[in-house]
Amino acid sequence: MRRNANSSDDSGGDPRSMDDDIVVQGVLTAIGQKRLAPGTKLGEDRLARASGTSRIHVRQALSHLASRHIVVQFPNRGAFVHRPSWKEAQDIFAARRLVEAATTGMAIDRLDARGEALIREHVAREAAHDPTDRPASLALTAEFHILIARLADNSVLFDAVKELTLRTSLAIATFETPGSLDCSPRAHPDIAGLILRRDRAAALAEMNHHIDEIEARLIPLLTKMDDDELTAIFKEIGSAAASGART
Amino acid sequence: MRRNANSSDDSGGDPRSMDDDIVVQGVLTAIGQKRLAPGTKLGEDRLARASGTSRIHVRQALSHLASRHIVVQFPNRGAFVHRPSWKEAQDIFAARRLVEAATTGMAIDRLDARGEALIREHVAREAAHDPTDRPASLALTAEFHILIARLADNSVLFDAVKELTLRTSLAIATFETPGSLDCSPRAHPDIAGLILRRDRAAALAEMNHHIDEIEARLIPLLTKMDDDELTAIFKEIGSAAASGART
DNA sequence: AGTTAATAAATTGGCGCCAATTATGGCGCC
DNA sequence: GGCGCCATAATTGGCGCCAATTTATTAACT
Numbered sequence: 370m371r372r373n374a375n376s377s378d379d380s381g382g383d384p385r386s387m388d389d390d391i392v393v394q395g396v397l398t399a400i401g402q403k404r405l406a407p408g409t410k411l412g413e414d415r416l417a418r419a420s421g422t423s424r425i426h427v428r429q430a431l432s433h434l435a436s437r438h439i440v441v442q443f444p445n446r447g448a449f450v451h452r453p454s455w456k457e458a459q460d461i462f463a464a465r466r467l468v469e470a471a472t473t474g475m476a477i478d479r480l481d482a483r484g485e486a487l488i489r490e491h492v493a494r495e496a497a498h499d500p501t502d503r504p505a506s507l508a509l510t511a512e513f514h515i516l517i518a519r520l521a522d523n524s525v526l527f528d529a530v531k532e533l534t535l536r537t538s539l540a541i542a543t544f545e546t547p548g549s550l551d552c553s554p555r556a557h558p559d560i561a562g563l564i565l566r567r568d569r570a571a572a573l574a575e576m577n578h579h580i581d582e583i584e585a586r587l588i589p590l591l592t593k594m595d596d597d598e599l600t601a602i603f604k605e606i607g608s609a610a611a612s613g614a615r616t
Numbered sequence: 617m618r619r620n621a622n623s624s625d626d627s628g629g630d631p632r633s634m635d636d637d638i639v640v641q642g643v644l645t646a647i648g649q650k651r652l653a654p655g656t657k658l659g660e661d662r663l664a665r666a667s668g669t670s671r672i673h674v675r676q677a678l679s680h681l682a683s684r685h686i687v688v689q690f691p692n693r694g695a696f697v698h699r700p701s702w703k704e705a706q707d708i709f710a711a712r713r714l715v716e717a718a719t720t721g722m723a724i725d726r727l728d729a730r731g732e733a734l735i736r737e738h739v740a741r742e743a744a745h746d747p748t749d750r751p752a753s754l755a756l757t758a759e760f761h762i763l764i765a766r767l768a769d770n771s772v773l774f775d776a777v778k779e780l781t782l783r784t785s786l787a788i789a790t791f792e793t794p795g796s797l798d799c800s801p802r803a804h805p806d807i808a809g810l811i812l813r814r815d816r817a818a819a820l821a822e823m824n825h826h827i828d829e830i831e832a833r834l835i836p837l838l839t840k841m842d843d844d845e846l847t848a849i850f851k852e853i854g855s856a857a858a859s860g861a862r863t
Numbered sequence: 864a865g866t867t868a869a870t871a872a873a874t875t876g877g878c879g880c881c882a883a884t885t886a887t888g889g890c891g892c893c
Numbered sequence: 894g895g896c897g898c899c900a901t902a903a904t905t906g907g908c909g910c911c912a913a914t915t916t917a918t919t920a921a922c923t
């Protein structure tokens with residue numbers, strides 16, 4: 370009997386071993402629950418002790434997460450939870466608008482009875498869950514978007530939505546304003562209803578609006594500025610001073 | 617002085633060490649030159665001897681390539697050059713149409729003098745190259761699409777185009793008809809001219825048509841069928857025989 | 864007192880070895 | 894003659910150890 374690499378379909382990806390998956394899922398849920406802030410160092414020995422596995426699995430898991438842009442690895446310095454720049458966060462949302470508009474349309478095109486049942490089941494699960502539980506809300510949001518992408522029946526776009534969902538949670542953890550809460554899952558039943566009604570234009574517009582709403586909750590904090598932006602600013606001052614001195 | 621992980625921007629990704637990159641680039645160019653057919657087993661010891669590096673670098677490189685869907689890894693069996701299914705090839709092209717239409721439009725929006733110079737330089741390089749050199753043509757095609765994606769100034773879509781370009785070369789290696797040759801790079805000067813002229817609609821249409829042309833060169837060869845499709849066919853025969861026997 | 868340089872501790876990177884699993888060749892059996 | 898089974902060989906998976914690099918600490922010096 371051959372064992373499958375990933376049993377649940379909403380798992381992060383395709384790590385080779387089972388112990389790798391433990392580390393990957395651990396880091397992912399820790400990030401999703403905001404127990405691991407962006408920029409945190411992920412020491413190999415520490416993760417190995419925490420996950421109960423060996424250091425080699427931790428390294429493979431970190432390499433896997435690095436390929437998904439969840440962590441960044443510096444040579445001889447270790448792995449850190451990736452802190453996306455403001456530009457990268459905007460890029461992520463622009464890509465989501467593009468890809469998820471496509472997956473929504475394709476999901477409507479290929480919608481059948483099984484797809485309708487899956488959508489209804491998810492809406493029911495969202496209606497029944499505790500709205501004050503932030504990590505659960507975030508996980509349900511990700512599951513909704515991934516479900517739509519699965520119904521689109523395109524493996525490339527499905528993987529893209531999975532990756533963009535993860536990176537979005539990193540962007541939220543980096544740039545979210547402390548005030549706004551639980552405003553996003555409210556829109557899911559609306560989108561689901563429009564999809565079930567095969568209202569293409571309205572579903573696309575609502576999905577775009579939903580992504581815009583998530584993006585609007587983020588603000589560019591200057592304290593979390595990226596190094597590249599900092600050097601760009603210094604270069605800008607330099608050129609401005611040069612032109613000012615010339616004039 | 618801090619050394620950069622990847623010096624050239626068109627490299628495959630972000631492998632940690634320099635030796636890993638040797639193996640990654642070696643496998644990539646071998647695939648691009650059709651010296652490694654899809655389905656070929658990539659033994660660790662063999663790759664280590666061939667690349668002159670150690671086995672650990674080979675493993676990290678294979679893990680990296682597996683995360684990019686270039687190779688597939690089976691537990692305790694090793695890594696093989698990924699042989700995309702016909703469905704996956706169609707998915708790749710559908711995703712390319714979506715993403716590259718977007719990158720083309722964004723490249724036109726943000727086009728400046730530097731971008732125009734890069735496009736003109738690439739067109740000149742394509743005009744000067746030997747059209748009978750298949751691997752060089754394929755590499756130039758990939759570089760053109762990646763250049764457009766870079767001008768779009770969206771890191772997520774840039775990475776997506778890089779990955780989709782690689783996967784397309786795998787799809788071509790798997791499904792290409794032997795007859796058709798060097799018909800694709802002909803369209804690049806046209807697309808480049810339309811982009812330079814800021815003709816949005818025509819550029820998008822031409823880019824879509826160009827991708828369609830590449831896809832049209834592929835045919836679903838039955839001999840290179842995927843395992844899943846094969847089992848599906850056997851199941852189909854089984855049910856047909858059962859219903860036939862009952863009737 | 865601040866800064867620089869040297870030393871020590873901690874962490875990552877890499878290699879060799881051995882165990883576990885799988886592919887292969889040969890043998891006996893039906 | 895074909896099929897299934899077992900032993901051998903080859904390959905991958907994993908662990909421990911040591912070297913190389915970075916980081917923290919301490920000391921000396923201006």
